[in-house]
Amino acid sequence: MLEVVNLTKRYGESYALNDVSLSIEQGTFTTILGPSGSGKSTLLMSIAGFVDPTAGDIRLNGRSLLPVPPERRNFGIVFQGYALFPHLSVRDNVAFPLRMRRLSSAETERRVSEALALVQLQDYADRFPRQLSGGQQQRVALARALVFKPALVLLDEPLSALDKGLREALRGELRRLHRKVGMTFVLVTHDQDEALELSDRVAIINKGRLEQCDDPVTLYNAPKTRFVAEFLGKSNFIPVRKLGVDGAVVRLQAGGVVLEHEQAGDATGAEAVLVLRPERIQIAPEGAPVGPNAVRGVVEETSFRGAEISVTVRTEIGTLLARAPSAHPFVRPAPGDRVVLHWMRKAGYLLDSADGTEAAGSG
């Protein structure tokens, strides 16, 4: 198990990492997600040993890694630009870590062909990196990072240099590989889809601080801060005041409307923010029979996005964004249409106002 304990990295007055604690279980796929400049790469490079933290500790199975130089940590790293050795063939690139470990040449050969087979590049062993496409180079980098059976595989935005189609194909391949080799993977990315799709757990970093570390479903459905909610897809943020609790149901006052909400272990303060994902909001024509949470409004803008339609509605409690499958029976709402937006009691997630405003203030 890898533990990051109160890790801090300061450059002069500014913090690249501020008191980050995180633990990563053996064999899992963990993603460190954050916008650029959030400190996510600093965190990865600290784990790799290329950045000396100002304070805190990094432990592998209980032993501190700080005194261990990068070449002795035994971590496989896939770098952003792959960092393949241009003077070595694919075979020699993959053999490099084995030669550094002075493995016998028979064992080296066996493991290299095994690793190349794993990434389906057996036929490219004699090529040089410059003769390969971006996706192939990426797979060589993966093979090279896996071939010496490292204790941990670190991937620094490995897919960011590829175009969209290839990126998605390689995402699938990465997941397949992780399942097959069963090693611990730690991925750094700024792409939330990549994080949600690949990971067992996602750690969201912002401004050097850990915002939340959870499995993707919890992160999406129960964000702890406004930043997390905003970073993982679009959300509506409705400022509300608590009116009272009625069994499992909390009654909330939003503008002139009373909403009902249900949530396990909800926020404590009287002032709160209701986070509502656009796809959880239903759109109905005005006058249609609807449930408890219904607000009336006028459609301001619609945009067709293939599988779904985004609809911006000016309502009595503020402007809300809703998303409906484009095959929805209430066909295409048009700007100017009067509609009713409604949602189920468990559709939203209540955040303490403090969490909401703090993250909002920091952008």
Next chain:
Amino acid sequence: MNRRFLQVVILRGAVVAALTYLILPLLIILPVSLTDQRMLALPVNGLSLQHYAAVIQSEEWLSSTWQSLVIGIASTVLAVVIGVASAIGCKLVDSGRAGLVRILNLLPIVIPSIIYALGAYRFYVEVALLDTMAGVILAHAVGAIPFVFIAASASLEQLDLSLVRAAQSLGAGLIRTAIFVLVPNMKAGIVSGAIFAFLHSWDEIVVTLFISSRTVHTLPRKMWEGLNENLDPVIACVAVALLLFTLILLLIEQKVKRMPPAG
């Protein structure tokens, strides 16, 4: 159309004039080396290869050539090892001390050679290196380090530094990273630096004059003495040979520079 034609003519004319100005003084030694006279002068009655024959038969000239070659190669090896190691160190170590090493490596081309010669002379008296091969090799190596350092640094500049981190993550310490990853990717810079280092030694005269006397007499030194003493046309022959040799080395350098980094 016409205007453009005029521009081309003027440009070409200027290029030819500049090249002529640069090269003509060098080419003058060619006819001089073929002179039929017994002093350093243009041929009068016809061309002759007699002075070339004299060079080849002269034990003194041959031994000078041999010495120059040995000194050139030895000082180049020394300068390459020190220059390349310094360049790698300066690139990898990110601290004030790297700046200091950088300055140290460039110092030999900053200090006038006559000053260095004087210093080397005084120092060599103390350590008994005066008029020894080792002494001249050391002095030439020092003078050649900047050429290697600059060429090696330039080729490192083009290298992606994540290669270093990659090598380390794969289990190579700093020394193995330098040997197995950096040096092979700096080939062009190292060869180019080595050629310039050799050329530096090959025609070095100022420092050599100070620190050598009887035992060591490199080609430039021998030519210098020949010019001082008797204006022997043999010197022109040697000069032509030197020129050709230098030209070949520079051509190799150009060729190496264009090679792709791998293979």
